[in-house]
Amino acid sequence: MRRIDRTRLVAAASGLALLGVVGPVAAQTNASDPIKIGVILPLTGAGAGLGIPSRNGILLAEKQINAAGGIKGRKIKVVIEDDTTNPDAALNKANNLIFGEKVVALVGPIQTANTVAVGGITAPVKFPQVALGGLGPAVELERKCVFHAAPPQNQNARAMLAYAKSLGVKNAAALYDSGYGTVVWNQLSKFAGEYGIKFGVTEKFEIAATDTTPQAAKIRASQPDAIFVIGVTGVPVRAIRQLQMKQPIIAAIGQATYEIVKSMGDAAEGVVFPEFLVPEDPLPHQKAFVDAYKAEYGRAPKSIESIAYDALKAMSQAIGKAGPEAGNEAICAAMRGPYSGNSTEYDFSAPDMTGIKLNGFIYSKLVGGHFNRLPFKNAE
Amino acid sequence: MATRSIVILVIIAAIALAVPPFLPRSVVDLLVFSCIYSIAGLGVGLLLGQCGIANLGQSVFYALGAYATAYMTVTLGVGAAWGFLTGVILSGLIALVIGWPVLRLTGHFLALATLALGIVANALFYEWDWLTHGSLGFGGIPKLNIFGLVIDTPLRFYYLAGAVLALCLLASANLIGSRTGLMLRAMRDAPEAAKSLGVNAQWLRTRIFILSAIFGSIAGSLFAHYGSFVNVQSFGIEKAIAFLIIPVLGGATSLPGVVIGALFTTLVPEMLTRFGDLHQVLFGLTLMATVVLMPSGLMGGLASLSRYMTARGRA
Amino acid sequence: MLLGLVSQSLLSGVTNGLIYALVGFGIAAIFRGAHIANVMQGEFSVVGAVVVDVLLVQIGMPYWAAAIIGCLSGAALGALIDVVFIRRLVAQKAPDDSYLLFTIGVSITISAAVLFLFGREGHLLPPIGSGQIFIVLDAVVQEHALWLIGISVILMFALRYFYRRTTLGMRMSAAAIDPDGAATIGIDVRAMRTLTFVLGGVLGAIAGILITPIIPVSYMVGLPLTLKGFSAAILGGLTNPLGAVAGGLVIGILEALVVMQMSSAYKDVVTFSGLILIMIFMPRGLLGRAGRAGG
Numbered sequence: 005m006r007r008i009d010r011t012r013l014v015a016a017a018s019g020l021a022l023l024g025v026v027g028p029v030a031a032q033t034n035a036s037d038p039i040k041i042g043v044i045l046p047l048t049g050a051g052a053g054l055g056i057p058s059r060n061g062i063l064l065a066e067k068q069i070n071a072a073g074g075i076k077g078r079k080i081k082v083v084i085e086d087d088t089t090n091p092d093a094a095l096n097k098a099n100n101l102i103f104g105e106k107v108v109a110l111v112g113p114i115q116t117a118n119t120v121a122v123g124g125i126t127a128p129v130k131f132p133q134v135a136l137g138g139l140g141p142a143v144e145l146e147r148k149c150v151f152h153a154a155p156p157q158n159q160n161a162r163a164m165l166a167y168a169k170s171l172g173v174k175n176a177a178a179l180y181d182s183g184y185g186t187v188v189w190n191q192l193s194k195f196a197g198e199y200g201i202k203f204g205v206t207e208k209f210e211i212a213a214t215d216t217t218p219q220a221a222k223i224r225a226s227q228p229d230a231i232f233v234i235g236v237t238g239v240p241v242r243a244i245r246q247l248q249m250k251q252p253i254i255a256a257i258g259q260a261t262y263e264i265v266k267s268m269g270d271a272a273e274g275v276v277f278p279e280f281l282v283p284e285d286p287l288p289h290q291k292a293f294v295d296a297y298k299a300e301y302g303r304a305p306k307s308i309e310s311i312a313y314d315a316l317k318a319m320s321q322a323i324g325k326a327g328p329e330a331g332n333e334a335i336c337a338a339m340r341g342p343y344s345g346n347s348t349e350y351d352f353s354a355p356d357m358t359g360i361k362l363n364g365f366i367y368s369k370l371v372g373g374h375f376n377r378l379p380f381k382n383a384e
Numbered sequence: 385m386a387t388r389s390i391v392i393l394v395i396i397a398a399i400a401l402a403v404p405p406f407l408p409r410s411v412v413d414l415l416v417f418s419c420i421y422s423i424a425g426l427g428v429g430l431l432l433g434q435c436g437i438a439n440l441g442q443s444v445f446y447a448l449g450a451y452a453t454a455y456m457t458v459t460l461g462v463g464a465a466w467g468f469l470t471g472v473i474l475s476g477l478i479a480l481v482i483g484w485p486v487l488r489l490t491g492h493f494l495a496l497a498t499l500a501l502g503i504v505a506n507a508l509f510y511e512w513d514w515l516t517h518g519s520l521g522f523g524g525i526p527k528l529n530i531f532g533l534v535i536d537t538p539l540r541f542y543y544l545a546g547a548v549l550a551l552c553l554l555a556s557a558n559l560i561g562s563r564t565g566l567m568l569r570a571m572r573d574a575p576e577a578a579k580s581l582g583v584n585a586q587w588l589r590t591r592i593f594i595l596s597a598i599f600g601s602i603a604g605s606l607f608a609h610y611g612s613f614v615n616v617q618s619f620g621i622e623k624a625i626a627f628l629i630i631p632v633l634g635g636a637t638s639l640p641g642v643v644i645g646a647l648f649t650t651l652v653p654e655m656l657t658r659f660g661d662l663h664q665v666l667f668g669l670t671l672m673a674t675v676v677l678m679p680s681g682l683m684g685g686l687a688s689l690s691r692y693m694t695a696r697g698r699a
Numbered sequence: 700m701l702l703g704l705v706s707q708s709l710l711s712g713v714t715n716g717l718i719y720a721l722v723g724f725g726i727a728a729i730f731r732g733a734h735i736a737n738v739m740q741g742e743f744s745v746v747g748a749v750v751v752d753v754l755l756v757q758i759g760m761p762y763w764a765a766a767i768i769g770c771l772s773g774a775a776l777g778a779l780i781d782v783v784f785i786r787r788l789v790a791q792k793a794p795d796d797s798y799l800l801f802t803i804g805v806s807i808t809i810s811a812a813v814l815f816l817f818g819r820e821g822h823l824l825p826p827i828g829s830g831q832i833f834i835v836l837d838a839v840v841q842e843h844a845l846w847l848i849g850i851s852v853i854l855m856f857a858l859r860y861f862y863r864r865t866t867l868g869m870r871m872s873a874a875a876i877d878p879d880g881a882a883t884i885g886i887d888v889r890a891m892r893t894l895t896f897v898l899g900g901v902l903g904a905i906a907g908i909l910i911t912p913i914i915p916v917s918y919m920v921g922l923p924l925t926l927k928g929f930s931a932a933i934l935g936g937l938t939n940p941l942g943a944v945a946g947g948l949v950i951g952i953l954e955a956l957v958v959m960q961m962s963s964a965y966k967d968v969v970t971f972s973g974l975i976l977i978m979i980f981m982p983r984g985l986l987g988r989a990g991r992a993g994g
Contacts, residue, residue, distance in 0.1 A: 048814075210967060217708075221711070239915075263821075266821075
């Protein structure tokens with residue numbers, strides 16, 4: 005390990021020398037100053053349900069890193085900015101953090117639009133950034149310094165399909181929203197054949213829809229074996245159960261939060277999610293995180309908190325490897341590689357900038373408002 | 385009086401030109417958005433101030449400009465000018481085709497029709513992802529390059545957007561001062577009399593609607609180049625409401641008011657974000673207070689303040 | 700199974716349509732009594748529902764008491780807005796767009812305050828009645844939906860009666876149509892306007908309480924409710940409770956039919972294009988009598 009570190013350091017240093025002063029190199033010179041890491045999250049607006057838990061995960065990681073001595077003896081300091089779930093604001097916050105606050109790296113944002121917007125600033129100067137959402141449009145494949153701590157949507161789709169296959173589902177229906185839902189749905193329809201599943205009735209609803217009964221009625225009439233639900237609210241699940249449909253519901257990770265589950269009411273019973281953390285029954289290596297989080301915030305974390313926690317820890321490790329003064333490209337280079345997170349095993353050198361494998365997912369089922377970890381696991 | 389307004393104008397222009405280089409990058413960034421929103425808001429302001437039409441559909445044309453630029457420069461890989469041009473032509477045509485029947489409506493019907501238009505277009509932007517790339521959006525829109533100068537910093541973009549805004553303001557001022565402007569006001573204030581004088585109200589309103597759409601489209605194209613990304617989430621009903629707030633807040637009949645309204649709606653929320661979750665409450669309260677204290681808009685408020693000061697000075 | 704699909708879709712269209720109408724009642728009442736296009740109506744519903752949720756679920760008050768206090772809170776909010784703000788605007792002879800902007804400001808403020816004070820989760824109220832389920836023509840019918848339909852219809856006739864037959868209702872209309880004339884025959888125009896806002900607030904709160912067992916209340920639902928309620932009210936001619944119901948039903952059923960017969964992806968496209976066409980071809984509103992319909 006040590007030798008690799010050193011090689012990386014040399015590589016990073018020579019990279020920096022070649023680059024000269026391209027991009028904003030960190031202005032911190034005083035070794036006793038904390039290392040500043042910028043964080044952009046949706047703390048208000050429609051995305052705050054994701055942003056606030058993420059902030060908790062990040063602050064916990066910061067606390068733990070500093071308690072363990074920081075990076076090379078220097079403490080870290082996260083500077084958190086609210087993008088108000090608005091891409092225009094995310095752009096502004098990134099400008100402020102990178103050029104005003106002179107942070108050495110960036111964690112966030114979460115939404116695809118905001119991530120792509122910020123990437124427009126970070127990519128040209130190869131500024132290290134780890135977003136908390138999955139890989140977005142094609143342009144992100146070229147942005148080799150914008151890493152992702154959440155799986156890309158093709159992996160989310162495969163994870164859902166694999167579970168459906170294990171139930172013996174042949175004819176499925178889908179109910180998905182026009183935003184995130186459509187992105188996942190496109191991948192579901194692409195891979196369904198590989199899993200021997202055929203989609204019959206597939207219905208769409210607006211992101212903030214308050215009622216999806218007509219869509220659910222159409223699904224009911226088609227009598228599918230299982231229903232895939234992708235959205236960011238509890239509305240579609242409630243509509244399905246209110247029409248007395250008993251089929252298994254497989255929902256996407258975006259809905260696996262206590263808030264959304266609560267808004268489903270009784271309809272939540274039996275819904276299955278492919279995700280990364282079940283606090284009621286964590287994997288052995290996740291227990292310490294769950295306990296620490298509960299001690300800090302008095303409530304249980306979910307996958308979202310864990311992903312944010314991993315993002316800051318992975319970035320801090322890379323900064324440690326490259327050295328806080330090593331500059332943008334060196335920190336990027338140090339980020340590229342495998343990382344054992346609390347949520348799952350990452351490989352940030354993978355083409356999708358995250359490297360999460362299907363066997364890295366765990367599955368949970370809602371019973372009485374609690375998540376139960378299922379024994380099902382993907383091979384591979 | 386005229387010389388006084390010219391002096392004020394020159395002073396403001398000098399400040400707008402000289403100060404930004406000394407401001408932090410994130411503040412310049414906000415100024416860029418103020419310019420872009422001013423251009424789009426100016427269109428809405430012309431409709432409201434000159435024709436008395438509340439337009440809740442400006443986000444449609446803002447989106448058209450942005451998508452035209454994204455499609456032309458990224459998908460087809462042609463020069464940026466094509467993006468601007470396509471957006472303007474497309475917006476103008478759509479404004480003509482839709483405006484002609486819809487502008488026969490009046491009052492709240494018309495406002496609802498423009499709102500419905502915005503909702504329809506937003507749903508289509510989600511749906512037509514071969515064109516718009518849906519909720520993933522477009523990334524990698526190239527930076528503008530004007531005679532070899534790459535507009536890649538907020539400061540450079542600020543001067544560009546500011547220049548475009550100045551041109552749009554000039555064009556609008558010309559329009560208001562012209563015979564057309566006179567007819568418009570006649571139509572707004574005394575529709576029956578104007579009709580009897582042979583003013584073709586519907587065609588006149590449609591023309592202003594087209595001009596408003598063109599401003600919206602230019603703003604959208606600028607936005608696409610500035611952020612180098614375009615996503616359907618930037619074109620929702622909230623944006624349409626924001627474009628209406630800008631001229632109303634500034635004072636609908638006043639052109640500089642639009643710029644002040646845009647500055648207000650970009651800078652004030654930003655200043656308030658430090659209050660966290662409370663910032664939206666504070667923004668709403670600020671909005672309410674502004675309306676109650678200055679019912680004719682910020683510009684009207686400034687005018688009465690200056691009258692008050694002059695009166696005091698004389699006393 | 701097909702019968703079930705048709706009846707289920709129509710039922711959901713009717714239920715949603717009446718939800719829009721319930722919000723539309725308040726918009727129509729305030730437009731009738733104050734000539735203000737009010738974008739804050741959905742927020743009255745949010746406040747009413749949130750108050751009931753706190754009293755009922757978190758404090759454990761009986762339903763009827765919580766509902767009454769919920770309605771009173773709507774009334775108080777309406778009165779507050781009129782006495783503190785609208786009076787000043789009227790005194791200043793503010794232009795129409797000022798009122799529009801003002802109500803946008805109120806809507807932003809209330810929505811953000813709900814977020815700040817009650818958090819971002821959606822809250823569901825328990826349904827009225829025993830929460831039974833009936834199967835009618837192969838469609839699943841929640842008992843609460845029947846209550847909602849019944850109460851909406853009663854409310855519609857009550858409002859109609861109020862405006863046409865009671866002195867107070869007629870005074871309120873007169874004060875808005877011709878304030879000077881009304882004042883000369885001894886109507887307190889200012890008080891009538893305050894009462895108009897009280898009425899709007901109460902109607903909003905009632906709507907919120909009836910809707911929330913179906914749609915979870917949160918800081919985000921105000922604006923969407925307002926937009927749909929507005930569409931319903933305008934379609935019906937803006938001042939008429941009967942019209943709001945007609946407008947709401949048209950929109951709700953149109954939405955359901957589009958999902959059933961065409962693609963759910965184009966629901967909003969078809970519904971709102973239809974709305975524009977209805978306005979162009981029926982410029983006097985659905986009921987044909989609202990001459991001033993455009994506003």
